[in-house]
Each structure stands twice: as structure tokens, then as C-alpha cells.
Amino acid sequence: MDTSAVNSLLAQMRVAAAAAGLREPSHATQPGKVDFADVLKSSLDGVAQAQAKSEAMRKAFVLGDNSVSLSDTMISMQKASISLQTTIQVRNKVVQAYNDIMNMQV
Secondary structure, three states: OOHHHHHHHHHHHHHHHHHHOOOOOOOOOOOOOOOHHHHHHHHHHHHHHHHHHHHHHHHHHHOOOOOOOHHHHHHHHHHHHHHHHHHHHHHHHHHHHHHHHHOOOO
8 A cells, every 4th residue: 555645645634624723632642642533523523513604694694684694604605515525525535545454465
């Protein structure tokens, strides 16, 4: 297996985490180490929050709330869509890397 694919995936995940503004969890297992489960959970929580915000803005706009504009609603919906698509692509890369590792000859 080519380790550059794994390194590329790791680099993409770091860029996505930096773009999402993730911080190191306060209850990490070792100082200076980031727990993968905590990062994954916070990323998925961020996607869920973006989708919930988008849905709330959409409902408010449909119900005629004057404080919610169409452009803000559409931007929120696109952000939620992009974050979901990014999550799906990261999941696909992780599954592909796992399959590559499992198919390696020992």
C-alpha cells in the first residue's frame, strides 16, 4: 500500500479540522495528543449544528419572519450541504484506507 495516500488523507483531515476551528479537547489522553474519537465527535456535532441552523432558518423564512433574508437562508443551506458532503468524502477515504490496509499482504 502506498503510504502517501494515508498521509494525504491525514493532511486533508487536518485542513478540515483547522477550517472548522476545532481545538484540542481538554481531556486528551496525553498532553499534546488529540483523541481521534473526540475530534470525530466534535466534527459530526458541527455538521449536525450546521444542518439544524439551516433548517431553522429555512422554516423561519418560509413562515415569513422578516429578520431572516433569503440570501442568509440560502448561504446557511449551502454551508450545511458542503459540510455534509465533506464528512461523506472523509468517511469514504477512511473506509478506502481501511480496506487498503486490510488487503495488504503480510
